[in-house]
Amino acid sequence: MKIALLGTGTVGRALARGLARCGHEVVIGTREPEATAGRDLGAETFAQWLVASPGVTLAAASEAAAVGDLVVNATNGEASLTALAGAGEAALAGKVLLDVANPLDFSNGFPPTLSVCNNDSLAEQIQRAFPSVLVVKSLNTVTADVMVNPAALGAAGGAMFVAGDDATAKAVVSQLLTDLGWQSVVDLGGLAAARGMEMYLPLWLRLMQATGTAEFNIAIVRREG
Numbered sequence: 001m002k003i004a005l006l007g008t009g010t011v012g013r014a015l016a017r018g019l020a021r022c023g024h025e026v027v028i029g030t031r032e033p034e035a036t037a038g039r040d041l042g043a044e045t046f047a048q049w050l051v052a053s054p055g056v057t058l059a060a061a062s063e064a065a066a067v068g069d070l071v072v073n074a075t076n077g078e079a080s081l082t083a084l085a086g087a088g089e090a091a092l093a094g095k096v097l098l099d100v101a102n103p104l105d106f107s108n109g110f111p112p113t114l115s116v117c118n119n120d121s122l123a124e125q126i127q128r129a130f131p132s133v134l135v136v137k138s139l140n141t142v143t144a145d146v147m148v149n150p151a152a153l154g155a156a157g158g159a160m161f162v163a164g165d166d167a168t169a170k171a172v173v174s175q176l177l178t179d180l181g182w183q184s185v186v187d188l189g190g191l192a193a194a195r196g197m198e199m200y201l202p203l204w205l206r207l208m209q210a211t212g213t214a215e216f217n218i219a220i221v222r223r224e225g
């Protein structure tokens with residue numbers, strides 16, 4: 001599948017390589033391709049990272065969205081609506097959109113607060129802003145490395161949630177999750193379930209502090225019989 005991955009951060013790069021490894025053609029979308037290519041990632045530039053990432057290319061967000069059969073939103077949660085508008089409503093129309101973003105507001109430092117919660121979610125805001133897009137929330141409950149390598153945690157990686165209003169779109173995303181190695185995909189129902197998935201973040205941040213690592217996940221343990 002041709003995947004438009006909107007997001008050049010840690011998540012965008014991890015997912016790009018992970019999905020390319022599964023045989024997908026990944027086009028990363030960014031606002032300014034030239035500036036992004038020259039971005040210093042520490043040990044290498046973004047352009048060098050691209051060379052070492054077979055199956056992954058970089059394009060303007062609008063170009064990426066236009067060629068993708070499926071779109072991934074891995075942009076900053078505070079900017080996701082702007083970023084998706086920049087990709088272009090027409091380019092996104094009718095496509096499955098996997099939303100992995102979290103609406104974290106760091107304006108008052110750490111820990112961040114949620115800029116939307118309780119009776120709404122970022123995923124639903126995206127769905128309302130782009131009504132023809134088939135939004136599916138998933139992967140936002142684990143750190144980037146775990147998204148693409150759940151087996152590293154043992155116990156099959158724990159639970160990965162999906163939420164969305166369109167059953168076919170959820171099936172497409174669930175297949176991608178299976179491709180990435182997720183064995184326990186838990187369908188939480190309609191997109192309103194994204195509220196809980198996003199509101200898990202304050203607990204996730206406390207768990208990270210308590211365990212001293214971001215590489216963890218939760219597993220559903222229930223009484224047998």
Ligand SMILES: NC(=O)c1ccc[n+]([C@@H]2O[C@H](COP(=O)([O-])OP(=O)(O)OC[C@H]3O[C@@H](n4cnc5c(N)ncnc54)[C@H](OP(=O)(O)O)[C@@H]3O)[C@@H](O)[C@H]2O)c1
Pocket residue numbers: 006007008009010011012029030031032036074075076077078079082083086100101102103104139140141142143144145
């Ligand atoms: N870090 C994790 O392990 C993790 C885990 C789960 C979920 N998440 C969520 O995944 C998303 C990506 O996280 P991240 O840490 O990889 O990256 P990030 O730094 O949160 O976001 C970087 C991306 O956001 C875009 N962006 C930022 N400001 C923008 C604006 N004003 N207009 C348009 N686009 C804008 C950037 O676009 P350009 O390329 O154009 O600069 C870039 O693609 C976030 O929503 C985060 O909460 C992160």
